[in-house]
Amino acid sequence: GENVEQHPSTLSVQEGDSAVIKCTYSDSASNYFPWYKQELGKGPQLIIDIRSNVGEKKDQRIAVTLNKTAKHFSLHITETQPEDSAVYFCAAPNTDKLIFGTGTRLQVFP
Amino acid sequence: SAVISQKPSRDICQRGTSLTIQCQVDSQVTMMFWYRQQPGQSLTLIATANQGSEATYESGFVIDKFPISRPNLTFSTLTVSNMSPEDSSIYLCSVGGQGRGYTFGSGTRLTVV
Numbered sequence: 001g002e003n004v005e006q007h008p009s010t011l012s013v014q015e016g017d018s019a020v021i022k023c024t025y026s027d028s029a030s031n032y033f034p035w036y037k038q039e040l041g042k043g044p045q046l047i048i049d050i051r052s053n054v055g056e057k058k059d060q061r062i063a064v065t066l067n068k069t070a071k072h073f074s075l076h077i078t079e080t081q082p083e084d085s086a087v088y089f090c091a092a093p094n095t096d097k098l099i100f101g102t103g104t105r106l107q108v109f110p
Numbered sequence: 111s112a113v114i115s116q117k118p119s120r121d122i123c124q125r126g127t128s129l130t131i132q133c134q135v136d137s138q139v140t141m142m143f144w145y146r147q148q149p150g151q152s153l154t155l156i157a158t159a160n161q162g163s164e165a166t167y168e169s170g171f172v173i174d175k176f177p178i179s180r181p182n183l184t185f186s187t188l189t190v191s192n193m194s195p196e197d198s199s200i201y202l203c204s205v206g207g208q209g210r211g212y213t214f215g216s217g218t219r220l221t222v223v
Contacts (some may be wrong), residue, residue, distance in 0.1 A: 035212060043202055043214040044153070046111075089152060096141055096207035100153045 003092035004028040006101030013080050021104045023090035024072040033073045036089045080108045112137050116215030118141035123193055123222050130189045131218045141207045142145040152173050159186045168176035193222045
């Protein structure tokens with residue numbers, strides 16, 4: 001089955017700096033890699049995802065890169081803002097089930 | 111993407127009692143998933159609920175403790191039975207898979223006292 005590892009567990013950055021969160025997965029057959037943002041008291045919200053037929057995807061200040069050979073994918077947030085502060089989870093599928101990473105608590109200081 | 115309504119949003123329950131959580135989706139979906147998120151932790155899949163068949167439980171979760179109903183393609187319930195303080199968590203339903211992205215409800219924050 002799929003195993004997902006996520007690093008770092010906590011990340012503190014100054015407003016305007018970039019933040020990078022990395023995940024590795026074990027199942028080479030996985031083909032879909034979402035990233036979720038969870039704010040306090042809320043459910044996870046999908047912020048970006050990537051499928052295995054592309055190596056990078058961007059959406060404004062957020063980007064995800066995928067290296068299928070190395071079986072890792074990363075979330076990049078540029079020009080961070082205080083409202084980016086939240087817990088971020090990566091995930092990968094195991095058949096039709098999503099397996100989540102352990103989460104990264106991102107704090108953006110003004 | 112699908113919109114999920116989950117209720118209750120939170121509850122405080124006495125140990126030994128049961129709580130049923132409801133999940134309503136605005137479109138028909140084949141697969142629904144129930145997750146548990148313990149305080150400060152990641153999401154752990156409890157079970158997959160398909161309409162017309164029994165739910166499939168993950169290792170460590172059993173039907174007697176977490177019975178699930180899936181009466182139609184837009185609705186599911188999860189019951190947390192005979193609760194203890196260790197059951198205090200956020201419970202989340204989700205839909206997706208089969209080539210589509212996954213959407214989550216806002217969660218039910220359960221505190222067992």
